[in-house]
Amino acid sequence: MxxxxxxxxxxxxxxxxxxxxxxxxxxxxxxxxxxxxxxxxxxxxxxxxxxxxxxxxxxxxxxxxxxxxxxxxxxxxxGRGCGPLVVTKGAGSMKDLRGKPIAVPGRYTTAALLLRLFDPSLDNLVYLPFNEIMAGVARGEFAAGVIIHESRFTFPEYGLTKLLDLGAWWEGETGCPIxxxxxxxxxxxxxxxxxxxxxxxxxxxxxxxxxxxxxxxxxxxxxxxxxxxxxxxxxxxxxxxxxxxxxxxxxxxxxxxxxxxxxxxxxxxxxxxxxx
Structure with a gap:
């Protein structure tokens, strides 16, 4: 065996x-x-x-x-419709995040890769365990966070709003599932x-x-x-x-x-x- x-x-x-x-x-x-x-x-x-x-x-x-x-x-x-989301506590655009701290669930995650492919100038990344990101964004420690897993379903409970669906962006760019x-x-x-x-x-x-x-x-x-x-x-x-x-x-x-x-x-x- x-x-x-x-x-x-x-x-x-x-x-x-x-x-x-x-x-x-x-x-x-x-x-x-x-x-x-x-x-x-x-x-x-x-x-x-x-x-x-x-x-x-x-x-x-x-x-x-x-x-x-x-x-x-x-x-x-x-798959489709299952990619990472960029969430924030307030309104704004992805361009507003340049130079500001963004919480990401790990250096080697696909979430981090997609964010870099979307806009390489978003380079002030802070790597955290995925389950700590929403609370940190809600407390104002980060301008935004990239969330994965079950966080896709629970982020509104933290008073957060979706700024970008990175999976939807990828699908639109390539026609491929993520x-x-x-x-x-x-x-x-x-x-x-x-x-x-x-x-x-x-x-x-x-x-x-x-x-x-x-x-x-x-x-x-x-x-x-x-x-x-x-x-x-x-x-x-x-x-x-x-x-x-x-x-x-x-x-x-x-x-x-x-x-x-x-x-x-x-x-x-x-x-x-x-x-x-």
Whole structure:
């Protein structure tokens, strides 16, 4: 039995997707997984340090990982209408934010990448855990914040308003869905093992979609601060057909994001094949 470290976030979409895999409800021939649940920026940094065999990472972080990790085609977060939001306490425009502090949920998050692609002059970025951003903006510590995850549903409770939907901007610019986070596996595991992991993960997504209540206790155990309604909305927003299989449209979207990030000098160029 090959024992692999597996990192993913405690967010409802990830616990929903990985539940069957880590609870032995799908076949994982010759493989065993030791789960590690961390916020997305911690996962990005653990992968950059080479700590994890398999992990959820931001697509921004993937730009720095391509020589060591392969991207899997299943289990990720990619879609339409689900991108990061720029929120503020008062009215204004994105140009008004130039030179002012903007809270961003981690240096290697796709949220940070999208903001840089939108306007490179927005460079006074303060990196915070995603769940601290709305309160900081509400207290006036930052001119704006870039929010992700369930914050998309709860920012009005903090008296904040949406200034820009970065996902909608991306879709309008490219016509592509927005790649947020994907699953990577070490190249050194070998193609056969990576393919088996991808197949097992695809089966885990399929199991979750066929048995939507099976993961409920596991999801709630890791999201006790969220209401049932927010949990359901979170899963509904971030889990879709692309989570089961990227497909041609998803792969094109990933290539577009990485290509633009390379052209902007935000990530290093790489000639390594992205998939196994």
């Amino acid at each position: 090959r024992d692999l470290t597996l990192g993913f976030s405690p967010c409802p979409n990830d616990t929903y997707i990985f539940h069957a895999l880590v609870h032995g409800l799908v076949e994982t021939p010759g493989l065993a997984f030791r789960e590690r649940l961390e916020d997305v920026e911690t996962l990005n940094r653990l992968a950059l340090e080479g700590v994890l065999d398999v992990s959820k990472v931001s697509y921004h972080a993937l730009g720095f990982l391509r020589d060591e990790y392969l991207l899997l085609r299943s289990g990720g977060a990619l 790649p947020l986070g994907g699953i990577v596996a070490r190249r050194s595991l070998g193609r056969e093992t990576v393919a088996a992991i991808d197949a097992a993960l695809r089966a885990s997504v399929a199991h979750a979609r066929s048995n939507p209540s099976a993961a409920s206790a596991y999801i709630r155990a890791h999201s006790q601060e969220m209401s049932d309604e927010v949990c359901a909305a979170h899963i509904g927003l971030y889990v879709n057909d692309f989570s089961l299989q990227l497909g041609a449209e998803g792969e094109l979207a990933v290539a577009a994001l990485l290509g633009r990030a390379e052209a902007a000098g935000v990530i290093p160029r790489s000639v390594a094949p992205l998939f196994g």
